[in-house]
Structures are given as C-alpha cells and as structure tokens.
Amino acid sequence: MATVIPEEILASMRAAAKLEWPGDRDMQEWMLENELSAYRAIHDLDFGAANSVREAIMREADEFSETWEDRSTIVLAEVEAFNALQALQPEDVPAELVADLKRRAAAEEDRYEHQLEEVNGGIEHYRYVQRTRAAVAPRRDLMVRMERILGSECYNDNIQNYSSWGAWEGEGRSFRYPVTFVRDGRTEKRRQRTDDLAAEELITGHYKFGANDLSVYRALMKIIDMLETDYRLDLAAGAPRGSDR
Structure with a gap:
C-alpha cells in the first residue's frame, strides 16, 4: 500500500x-x-x-x-x-x-x-x-637490554670535561641518551627505570632529535621479529648460559 x-x-x-x-x-x-x-x-x-x-x-x-x-x-x-x-x-x-x-x-x-x-x-x-601486551611480553626483557646498550653509546666530542678541582681533562664525553615515553597522553623522559610501564606505554619509547623522533622500541621489536623469522631466534628457550640478564 x-x-x-x-x-x-x-x-x-x-x-x-x-x-x-x-x-x-x-x-x-x-x-x-x-x-x-x-x-x-x-x-x-x-x-x-x-x-x-x-x-x-x-x-x-x-x-x-x-x-x-x-x-x-x-x-x-x-x-x-x-x-x-x-x-x-x-x-x-x-x-x-x-x-x-x-x-x-x-x-x-x-x-x-x-x-x-x-x-x-x-x-x-x-x-x-x-x-601489544601479547606481542611485547615475551620480548620485553630483551628489548629493554638492547635499548640500554644502544642508548649508552652516545658521544659528544664538543663537551668540555673538567675535574672537580677545575682542571681541564679533555674533550668529548659518552652519555646515556634519554628515552621519551607517552603515558596518559603526556610525554616523560627516562634513562633507567621501565618496569612500571605497561606494554602499550613501553612500545611508545622513542629518542627525540630536535624535531625528529626515532621510535627505538618499535624498531627493536621489528629487529627481534626479523631475528625470530630469519635466524630462528627462540626467546622461549631463555637466555644463553653466562649471559648478564
């Protein structure tokens, strides 16, 4: 009708x-x-x-x-x-x-x-x-260790080094580059502790270089995925004997 x-x-x-x-x-x-x-x-x-x-x-x-x-x-x-x-x-x-x-x-x-x-x-x-939590959980310890090694290899040869009594000791200094994480919509820089970060927060870790960012934790995840796929890395087997976990 x-x-x-x-x-x-x-x-x-x-x-x-x-x-x-x-x-x-x-x-x-x-x-x-x-x-x-x-x-x-x-x-x-x-x-x-x-x-x-x-x-x-x-x-x-x-x-x-x-x-x-x-x-x-x-x-x-x-x-x-x-x-x-x-x-x-x-x-x-x-x-x-x-x-x-x-x-x-x-x-x-x-x-x-x-x-x-x-x-x-x-x-x-x-x-x-x-x-994210499922993907990060088995790789978390390895990612953190790898990032600490990577972030500790920064060097600036323009830094002037002086002793506590004022004597000049030469140019250049190695330093720990800070990682910036996103938590609750805000950014925070860290150099050491990560155990209190949830997986979805840890994976946001990045290095800030002026206007540029390097997503270091996402990159490390991809590297580990590549090692597991192409080189049969088995994280379930645990760390090799004698490693400094």
Missing part, C-alpha cells in the same frame, strides 16, 4: 521546490520526487529497537535539517547506529567494558551515530592494548 502524503506536507514540498528552483519546472519536479521518496523512506522504515527513541530521533532530524532528504539521511543513520549499539557485544571484549564505553559515549554525545563511533573506538583501543 502506497504511503499517503498529508496534503500540508505535500504543499510545503512543492513550495520549497519552487523556492529552490524558480522558473525551472524540471528541477522542481526532480526535487519533489526526491522529497517524496525521502518522506516514504522515513514513514516505511522499520525502527526495530530504536522505536523506543523514535520521537527523539525525529526531533533531532527536524532540528538539523530543512528538507526531507536531509531528514531521511539523519533518521536512517541514527536508527542504524542505535540498533547497532544495542546489539554490540564482541566476544573478545569484557561485557562490563563495553557497557562502560556505552555509558560514557551516551553522556558525551547526543547523536547515536557519534556514540557508536566512540564505542567502536574504545573497543579497538582495548584490542590494540591486548595485541
């Missing part, structure tokens, strides 16, 4: 088309057909679980759009996003985490489409952390 368009709505569609395309009958008809199709798309839409928030979605669509075509775009996207949010519960992510992500997204975003983006972003971050 064809959707019946209320006469007042049909009249407003025709008026809008004439206002948008004065003197161009073909474009007026084209716009009218688009508006009719958009109205029917909304009217015939199965809201599913989103039926509980139908009025809120319609109010939002009315507030942020002037045409039925625009309303239809918003309504369809919001209904799809709401229903996706209700069904969203990946098996590899704790249910309580997903529920918390949904609560926070609802508190911060009015649009269900934006809430869905926030929740999916949180889920992907959780998965990234789990993948």
